Amino acid sequence: MDFKTQSAGASGLPGLAADALLVVLASADSAATLDKPLADELARAIRDGDFVCKAGQTLYAHRVPGIKAGRVAFAFAADGGAKAFRKAVLAGLGLLKGGGARTAAVVAAGLTLTPAHAEALVMAAADALYVYRETKPSAPAASKLATLMLVCDKADAAALNAALHIGQAVADGCTLARETANRPANHCTPSYLAQLAKQLGKEHGFKVEVLERKDCEKLGMGSFLAVAQGSDEAPKFIVARWMGGGKNKAPVVLVGKGITFDTGGISIKPAADMDEMKYDMGGAASVLGTLQAVAQLKAKVNLVGIIPACENMPSGRAVKPGDVVKSLSGQTIEILNTDAEGRLILCDALTYAERLKPAVVIDIATLTGACVIALGYHRTGLFSPDEPLAAELLAAGDKALDPAWRMPLDEEYDEALKSHYADMANVGPRAGGAITAAMFLKRFAGKLRWAHLDIAGTAWKSGPAKGATGRPVPLLTHFVLSRAG
Ligand code: BES
Ligand code: MN
Numbered sequence: 001m002d003f004k005t006q007s008a009g010a011s012g013l014p015g016l017a018a019d020a021l022l023v024v025l026a027s028a029d030s031a032a033t034l035d036k037p038l039a040d041e042l043a044r045a046i047r048d049g050d051f052v053c054k055a056g057q058t059l060y061a062h063r064v065p066g067i068k069a070g071r072v073a074f075a076f077a078a079d080g081g082a083k084a085f086r087k088a089v090l091a092g093l094g095l096l097k098g099g100g101a102r103t104a105a106v107v108a109a110g111l112t113l114t115p116a117h118a119e120a121l122v123m124a125a126a127d128a129l130y131v132y133r134e135t136k137p138s139a140p141a142a143s144k145l146a147t148l149m150l151v152c153d154k155a156d157a158a159a160l161n162a163a164l165h166i167g168q169a170v171a172d173g174c175t176l177a178r179e180t181a182n183r184p185a186n187h188c189t190p191s192y193l194a195q196l197a198k199q200l201g202k203e204h205g206f207k208v209e210v211l212e213r214k215d216c217e218k219l220g221m222g223s224f225l226a227v228a229q230g231s232d233e234a235p236k237f238i239v240a241r242w243m244g245g246g247k248n249k250a251p252v253v254l255v256g257k258g259i260t261f262d263t264g265g266i267s268i269k270p271a272a273d274m275d276e277m278k279y280d281m282g283g284a285a286s287v288l289g290t291l292q293a294v295a296q297l298k299a300k301v302n303l304v305g306i307i308p309a310c311e312n313m314p315s316g317r318a319v320k321p322g323d324v325v326k327s328l329s330g331q332t333i334e335i336l337n338t339d340a341e342g343r344l345i346l347c348d349a350l351t352y353a354e355r356l357k358p359a360v361v362i363d364i365a366t367l368t369g370a371c372v373i374a375l376g377y378h379r380t381g382l383f384s385p386d387e388p389l390a391a392e393l394l395a396a397g398d399k400a401l402d403p404a405w406r407m408p409l410d411e412e413y414d415e416a417l418k419s420h421y422a423d424m425a426n427v428g429p430r431a432g433g434a435i436t437a438a439m440f441l442k443r444f445a446g447k448l449r450w451a452h453l454d455i456a457g458t459a460w461k462s463g464p465a466k467g468a469t470g471r472p473v474p475l476l477t478h479f480v481l482s483r484a485g
């Protein structure tokens, strides 16, 4: 899909050369400011009781007299902000995407367009038009909509175009993450992720190295390998490097949980909804999506993605509750619950990250059901002992409309991880489960500037709209871009 800005020109909205118009209204009085044919159409609909000026309301009108574009959609936004704009565009495009329009002009009334709005437009369009079809030949045909024009003043065009360009990269990264996470676990294996990373590296110019099981054994990644040992799928430890910032600049390191399926292992999960554990590589998918976005924008920053990838399976070779393993850091771990596997693969990846002498390390993981209980499905859980880093990540999330919420890491929570037989246990009691998981990771972050994002509630949606969201690619991309200066 193509995005550009467009000035209304001498003939105004009625004369715009587009197959469709999407009019986003951010206030009730803004209706009256529209060109007469549009204002009249809306007034008739309001009079007939077919439209009210309320957030979420939409209206479709065909062949509006006096309007060159054959299709008009109206969408009402809650306020003039970028978030409300994104929701309204998503709803409005829902009315246009299945029709014959190939080009649509988007008009905002009653709000001031900013770069954040332009980016929100691209995100909404990508969201509205996304269809999973990889393993579903009967999926609906792709939308004919191919070009969106954001109608704006000439003076704002340059800034808005730049934002559309960034938005496009973020949206592409998001779509890549969605597509990868939606793929069933018999398709999306650790080997598939490794191949995908290599292919993306070739396409976008980053270096990809894949450590095999024997390489990980040599290094001493006993914790990662303990999770992998129950599966017939070969584990892969993927390291991808985008070096846009020059040789001597310390990289931002992203560590993504890449459990391509989480059965729970010997501590096996209940059957209900277990299919959703194919999304347990959502952190890995977001790392690949962010790498792609940053590379696509040729950002002047060094970014390394680390993805420990394996399956968590029960078998005759699987790790058992009570087994003690030695992590890459040298610390030993009593695996009391094999379903707390995410932290076991991430801890070795965090230790590995130290050798890259990173500026900061962020891990991203569908880590705990407890985080979903704490924060629900809207905000990602953010854990970091580093105040400035936490503030930077929260700001990036707000800016990208991909919000996070800070959670505590008081030392008192650490006691839950005491073990009789090892330096630590891999689980504590149920209460505060998202925090003890983060405390576990903290023990491996050492002196690194580190943050942890628990995306268990935000990486995918359940229910009728089941599917990966691509989050937190927007947050991460904005974070990395802001560091590129
Ligand atoms: N991948 C899961 C976390 C998860 C569960 C995310 C459900 C989203 C929905 C993780 O590996 C896990 O199983 N965590 C356990 C930890 C527990 C055993 C301490 C959990 O949350 O139940
Ligand atoms: Mn698990």
Ligand code: ZN
Pocket: 259, 262, 280, 339, 341, 342, 366, 367
């Ligand atoms: Zn898991």
